[in-house]
Amino acid sequence: MKISFIGGGNMTRALVTGLKQNGFNTQDINVVEPDAEKRAQLKAEFGVNVSEQLPSVSASDVIVLAVKPQQLRDLSIFLGSLLSKQLVISIAAGIRTHDLARWLGGYQAIIRVMPNTPAQIQAGISALYAMPEVSATQHQQAELILSAVGKVLWLDDEVKMDAVTAISGSGPAYVFYFIEAMQQAALELGLSQDDARNLSLQTFIGASQLAMQSDENPATLRSQVTSKGGTTEQAILTLEAASVKSAIIKAAKAAAEKSADLGDILGKD
Numbered sequence: 001m002k003i004s005f006i007g008g009g010n011m012t013r014a015l016v017t018g019l020k021q022n023g024f025n026t027q028d029i030n031v032v033e034p035d036a037e038k039r040a041q042l043k044a045e046f047g048v049n050v051s052e053q054l055p056s057v058s059a060s061d062v063i064v065l066a067v068k069p070q071q072l073r074d075l076s077i078f079l080g081s082l083l084s085k086q087l088v089i090s091i092a093a094g095i096r097t098h099d100l101a102r103w104l105g106g107y108q109a110i111i112r113v114m115p116n117t118p119a120q121i122q123a124g125i126s127a128l129y130a131m132p133e134v135s136a137t138q139h140q141q142a143e144l145i146l147s148a149v150g151k152v153l154w155l156d157d158e159v160k161m162d163a164v165t166a167i168s169g170s171g172p173a174y175v176f177y178f179i180e181a182m183q184q185a186a187l188e189l190g191l192s193q194d195d196a197r198n199l200s201l202q203t204f205i206g207a208s209q210l211a212m213q214s215d216e217n218p219a220t221l222r223s224q225v226t227s228k229g230g231t232t233e234q235a236i237l238t239l240e241a242a243s244v245k246s247a248i249i250k251a252a253k254a255a256a257e258k259s260a261d262l263g264d265i266l267g268k269d
């Protein structure tokens with residue numbers, strides 16, 4: 001299977017890293033990227049083919065659209081004439097498949113995907129939504145690519161993509177934000193950089209794995225850490241007083257709303 005990525009930025013790098021680590025032949029990957037420095041870096045780092053020219057994608061079985069949502073329309077209007085039988089995968093936040101199909105001149109072999117950056121260590125999770133016209137083989141092609149870099153779930157309703165974007169697409173940023181705060185606290189409490197990093201990250205990994213493997217819900221697991229009159233209780237009381245949980249919920253809802261807005265606004269053209 002030959003894959004072309006259009007846009008050689010953060011998410012393409014994450015996907016290509018994961019695919020390479022999983023044994024995918026990078027000679028079968030082509031990246032179209034206007035920035036010469038990025039092209040040279042991608043070629044040197046991954047051994048992929050790179051091009052400045054969009055027509056280079058015609059020879060691929062799968063074309064992954066990995067440009068910013070705001071860049072997708074202009075690109076798609078040109079891309080439409082180059083398509084014959086390829087599967088088009090769009091990872092752009094917010095952009096709905098029927099708008100993309102319209103920009104591509106009525107081309108409907110489209111799967112919309114929301115991946116996330118842990119794909120680069122094959123620990124991603126991607127949600128996929130296929131237009132009804134997508135063939136069984138094309139479903140398998142998309143699943144093969146995305147399952148090489150993490151877990152995969154299919155959505156039956158494209159509307160859910162806004163929620164997925166807010167949770168797993170943007171989610172790594174919320175987790176890194178929390179880790180930043182934990183590390184800063186560790187430093188302010190007098191620990192070294194190394195100890196701050198190790199203690200924070202191993203705590204995140206350990207707690208996540210425990211939550212994954214346990215039958216208990218996170219609130220119960222939290223209560224098992226929280227001794228009455230103890231240290232955790234003081235921390236949780238402080239978090240509650242600062243409305244941290246409701247701020248996180250509000251943040252995710254703002255992300256979902258932004259995804260829907262991008263679809264509404266950019267889809268008008």
Ligand SMILES: NC(=O)C1=CN([C@@H]2O[C@H](COP(=O)(O)OP(=O)(O)OC[C@H]3O[C@@H](n4cnc5c(N)ncnc54)[C@H](O)[C@@H]3O)[C@@H](O)[C@H]2O)C=CC1
Nearest residue numbers: 006007008009010011032033066067068069091092093115
């Ligand atoms: N970064 C993330 O965590 C995630 C991003 N996404 C989506 O992936 C897409 C790309 O995001 P990033 O990689 O973060 O953005 P980015 O800005 O890092 O990469 C976009 C790349 O596209 C290139 N580009 C611009 N116009 C182009 C054109 N006409 N032809 C070819 N390449 C062109 C730019 O030079 C840039 O290198 C976005 O639509 C975003 O919504 C989806 C899931 C997660």
Ligand SMILES: O=C(O)[C@@H]1CCC=N1
Nearest residue numbers: 093165168169170171
């Ligand atoms: O921030 C963004 O718009 C993209 C989509 C999900 C993660 N990054």
